Amino acid sequence: MVLLEVNGVTKHFGGVAANENVSFSVEEGELVGIMGPNGAGKTTLFDQITGFQAPDSGRIIFDGRDVTGKRPDRICAAGLARTFQIVRVFPELTVLDNVVVGALHRHKDVGVAQKRTYELLERVGLEDRSNALGRELPLAARKRVQLARALATEPRMLFLDEAMAGLNKKEAGAAVELLKSFRQEITIVMTEHVMEILMPLSDRVIVLVEGKKLVEGQPKEVSTDKRVVAAYLGEKFVASGE
């Protein structure tokens, strides 16, 4: 079943096309990776799908409903949650309260939301830090708070913007394990520009370059595609083959 359908989305900033006629769809249960060099328009695409920017043209259909240009809170209510590339935890709230805010979206009762939060903190490995303030945590932990807060809204689909950026190898490895533990339960779309992380995780990969969709396919096909290699390394590396 198709959960998300992005149809011809275009977004210009002045004369620059951040996204041009981007189309793709995501099946329920898939993990789709979106990759592309810096400035390829990944975050702009995320912002449009999650309601933070309205596309100039194109349609976004989530779960059969047209959500194009809807407000972020409506899109969250429809079942699509996100994290941010530049981590946005609530700095002066405790880890517990950060996630409770998310859990309150589906559970009006604070007691129930707290209970739900403790379960989630346990899953992301932050149960010992529930009383720390958001600003006191290192980056890797703040990313986990963000993830738990988004999951607390009980979405059907999760958009992760640069989930691993800024993490060291060990932290990134732990984050990959964490994502694997959730992928059976939820449809995930993630951006990441480290190919070694994205490729083994993804069912399908979409490559954006200069705002346009360049290639879409299985990770294996994509990583050997000449156009992708050219976009990442430059033309001269393509011809040499190995």
Add this chain to the structure above:
Amino acid sequence: MAGASEVAGDERTVERGRPWRRQELWPWAAFMVVFGLMPVLYSAPYQHNIAVLICLTALMATGWNLLGGFTGQISLGHALFFGVGAYTVTVGELRIGLNPWLGMLLGAAIAVAVSMIVGLPVFRLRGHYFSIATIAVGEIAFLIFLNWQFVGAAGGLSIPIKEDSLLELQFSGQHKWEYYYLAAGLLLLALVATQLILKSRTGYYLAAIREDQEAAASVGIPVARYKQIALSFSAATVAIAGAFFAQYVLFVDPVSVLELAISIQITIAAVLGGVKSMWGPVIGAAVLLSLTETARLYLGGTGEALNLVAYGLLVMLIAAFEPNGLIGLAQRFRRPRNTRGQR
């Protein structure tokens, strides 16, 4: 995992809001004792006047703080709502013989309506731009009332003196204790309402908006609606204080109820006490008025405005050294910090 969720679930089952903790209860007890005994301890008539003004300022600052402190939207235009309350009671009584208590409620309702009209454009702005816009809104209201004949224009309006009665909210006794206890009662109501809001989902949402509006929106919070809820509550609270004030002095004019100085006084009382705690504005109002009235007694009247210099100095010291106000200062001497959401 099963074991841990049992621990989390044992004592929190069906509460509607955040559960109470013991250290949250003692400020209520302290409030009851201090505000209950104030007229007994300070028995001179001018002290009673200060006590009434402390209650009204604390009431305004408490209302202001739900928006300014807990939602992070610093308004410098709340004199508008104070004026709306004061004028509604006065004009209602003079023109249609409206009972002052009903006038107070009507004033709060009109203030909420006005806040919705004002909120729409003003909430499009953030940070300092929001604050500056609220100053403009307050000043526009000041100028309108200054020139509006129906409400007495610059000359103001007097409420006719009636016989002492609770129904008419008029008491002629020199000691003013009736006014005092009524004002303290209104303050208590505002504090209870604030506490209930803070413990509910709305309280969490306002905090999230204060911390980061985009992140708040991303977890499904309709940011504009919740900002308006905070503004409406604060407008209604300040309007009730304004209505009570008009009834207390039996006179309104633009200078006494709509001036920018009133907006600033509200803000300073809250900031002085500490905007992170619901008790901050109450402490701030008490300290601010005690200090300014004492300073006026000893330093005023010289024509040199030394009392105002002292007032300005106090504000500067707080702003420079303890942004969390007197409550923040007090907490430095106590155990580390008191995190929200302790288990």
